[in-house]
Amino acid sequence: MDMKRSYYEDLRLFDTLPLSLWLGVAVLALAAAPAVFGNYPLYVIGYIAINVIVALGLNVLVGYTGQISLGHAGFFAIGAYAVTMLANAGLPILPALLLAGLIAAAFGFLLGLPALRLEGPYLAVVTLGFGLTVETIFAKAAFFGGATGPAVPAFDLVLVPGFSREQNLYLLIVATAGLSLLAVRNLMHTRVGRAFVAIRDSDIAASCAGVDLTYYKTLAFAVSAFFTGLGGGLFAFHLGQVDPTTFNLMLSILFLAMVVIGGVGSILGSVLGAVVISLLNLKLKGLKMADFEQLPLIGHELAGFLGRNFMETGMANIQFIVYGTILVLIMLFEPLGLYGIWIRTKRYWRTWPF
Amino acid sequence: MSALLEIDQIGISFGGVKALLGVSLAVARGEVVALIGPNGAGKTTVFNCISGLYHPQQGRIVVDGREIQGLRPHRVAQLGIARTFQNIELFKHMSTVDNLLLGRHLHMRSGVLAGMALLGPYLPAAREELRHRTRVEEIIDFLDLQAVRGERVGNLPYGTQKVVELGRALAMEPRVLLLDEPAAGMNLEEKQDLRIWIQDIVALFGVAILLIEHDMQFVGDLAQRVVALNYGECIAAGTPAEVRAHPEVLKAYLGAEAVA
Ligand SMILES: Nc1ncnc2c1ncn2[C@@H]1O[C@H](COP(=O)(O)OP(=O)(O)O)[C@@H](O)[C@H]1O
């Protein structure tokens, strides 16, 4: 039972002192990283941060508003293509990024319209169709650079004079992720975010309390697509190329896996899910048959088994077998994902130093 | 007496089933009207028609001189009509405070950008939150919900959930309040509290209340007038005592053979 507290307390950015301290440490560490690390670690953190932005965006739709999307790779692609083409047209990087996010948001709004009348499996199919359509159009249309994609212009934004291109890009990505975290967290604590969650928990009650379902459902799509597009825009620079085959159904599922594994409807969960899936993805993506030989104990046997049953090219998709397995396990044992595990651990350690 | 809410001969059917057939009733400011009838009589359907969840195929629903049948639910809510649900419809993952704050939705303005920019208690969205939080706290005090203020409502006992739902409806500052079996499943003490709250709501805010309730004692204590439905038709209307003694009502409740 909690006592009547100052209302200001509920609006404070961070609930507890330890959390504020940890966040302070994290911010300092991320800011200091370029001075300490070489380019590859920065690349990895940048990749994670981009996925954090996307996972946040997708969580707004899936976790908070209770709608499904199997097409978020489409918004990611729209962001990547938009930023590339806008920058190629001479627009400076920051406005190009913002505009790319807004263009993705506009498409999110449009996709949200048919989504109004659809739920569950029907919505899944519509968003799936959207993702496939976007992927195909980008890959086939000469206007968008066809199968090779458009050339991405050099990243020439200087945030810290004297920093290399990679270091500046890293800072931009991490700062954008930080601001996105703050923005989504704030949004969920105010009127619009509450309306999203209300729609998820009871759309009937929400509408009878004055929430315009049409408006807020499409708005959730637009907000979600904005952050995903923003992530896609950063991704174009991060990879230095835009390859239309990247933005496929598997990528949409990867994004969804981040949200589900991290924890639906949780900011911290979005971060955890993005971190875990990004790292797994980097680790498992380039896996070769020979890599299995390295595993202790079962390595030789496993490599032999895989060699007999899989083609070498099939190995490239091994990560999806891993994600699939994790997803099934999460659904069975911890529907709140990593966030749920975090909550239980925290409860368990409640009396620990803090 | 000019009614705030007036229902005029509404009818609706689902497939071939006529759920409502020419139902009429009126509720004035500061008045409590009860809607009674056996299960399946169409009481909740009347509420759904008023709320805009259903659109009646015949008749009119007028609020303060304005026809509302055919409006969508959020437009109806904007006109000052709030309701509770027979099978509780709370936002069960949100706290009590947040459920009530959602009830303030119509009175708040912040959009997406203001919401994202909320930083400490200084910017407009935050000031708006605090202002409405004050109103919500008044309702929390009024309904004695202090102890469960920060609790996820899904975890609360049934009776408390019903009170939170009433609180959310009150937070809307409605002119018309529709209560669908608010006392169902409550123990005697909870019913007692509820009765007093409803009397206060009427006395303090002059709200017009339409109440669906099976407990005739409860109805008799609160309602000035009662309308009885059976198979989608009005079978009686009048004071609680009149309606309770009405032969059609007795027949509906006890079954034809008991009267014969
Ligand atoms: N959405 C619907 N679809 C089909 N039938 C409905 C619907 N809503 C209500 N009905 C029917 O209308 C009748 C009245 O139901 P209801 O208003 O819930 O009764 P009650 O008086 O118990 O609240 C019932 O026969 C019910 O089956």
Ligand SMILES: [Mg+2]
């Ligand atoms: Mg009913």
